[in-house]
Amino acid sequence: MIRKIVFLLVAGIFFGGCKSKKTVTSVTAPRPEKPKEITVAHEIEKVDDGLYVMPEDTGEFLSFDIGSPEEYIATFSEIAQMEMKAYGIPASITLAQGLLESGIGNGELARKTNNHFGIKCHTGWQGDYDHHDDDEKGECFRKYNHPMYSYRDHSIFLTGRSRYAFLFDLPNDDYKEWAKGLRKAGYATDRHYPQKLIALIERHNLHKYDMAVADAGYGKGEKTQVAIARPQYASYIVQEGDTLYSLSKRYAVSVNDLKRWNYLYDNNLAVGQELTVKTESFNK
Structure with missing residues (x-):
């Protein structure tokens, strides 16, 4: 009898333990979705006038995370170089400004708007x-569905305003003079702005992207003196009766170019609206 009781107790413990083990299930947390690829420089089409046409905007806002300055640079360096080839702005300057002004792509404004250069409306x-508190509360900032459109707008912003024109007389691989020139032209009110850009460029060796473009025959480098055609732009204030068609005839450009340079999604114009127009190409 004692042996029978002991056997029943042992059997109960054994089978009870097996039963409890069968009810335990292993739950594996789902793997996070792979972030969307945003290195899209290979999709940018080169056209005859030296500009690079961005892929058509799909209308989908792209959110993304950048983990470090190195990741930011790896993501956007190719686009910065293409903008340098098309507009003559040093890739190192563009990257340093993007790093600084977007908070490595993780600042509140950059996350909300993909605006990496703080360009206002x-x-x-x-x-x-979108609205964001900056110098004043609730200021209007441009919003882009992809950061690459912010990079293109940065190029248009600098080339389309006369106060920055003197910068394009500088060698486009002289990042120190460009950094100082941006401050002189009033791009930033921070008197230490040039030093901040230069520090970022030297810390992350961004100057190598300028040299790669210069060595490929674009612009004036320390070892190459190659003249290239560079588009010159001017601003125009829309007057009553103006249309995109009439302006295209006046400046000998296409309606599509005017829309592309000014991020216009239809043909509507407003009196007093400032447009960027191409006036001529010249060698520098």
Whole structure:
């Protein structure tokens, strides 16, 4: 009898333990979705006038995470180089400004708007926008569905305003003079702005992207003196009766170019609206 009781107790413990083990299930947390690829420089089409045409905006806002300055640079360096080839702005300057002003792509404004250069709406902006506290509360900032459109707008912003024109007389691989020139032209109110850009460029060796472009025959480098055609732009204030068609005839450009340079999504114009127009190409 004692042996039978002991056997039943042992059997109960054994089978009870097996039963309890069968009810335990292993739950594996789902793997996070792979972030969307945003290195899209290979999709940018080169056209005859030296510009690079961005892929058509799909209308989908792209959110992304950048983990470090190195990841930011790896993501956007190719686009910065293409903008340098098309517009003559040093890739190192563009990357340093993007790093600084977007908070490595993780600042509140950059996350909300993909605006990596803090470009405000300004008169005549027809694209999407969002409000953000900056110098004043609730200021209007341009919003982009992809950061690459912010990079293109940065190029248009600098080349389309006369106060920055003197910068394009500098060698486009002289990042120190460009950094000082941006401050002189009033791009930033921070008197230490040039030093911050230069520090970022030297810390992350961004100057190598300028040299790669210069060595490929674009612009004036320390070892190459190659003249290239560079588009010159001017601003125009829309007057009553103006249309995109009439302006295209006046400046000998296409309606599509005017829309592309000014991020216009339709043919509507407003009196007082500021437009960027191409006036001529010249060698520098």
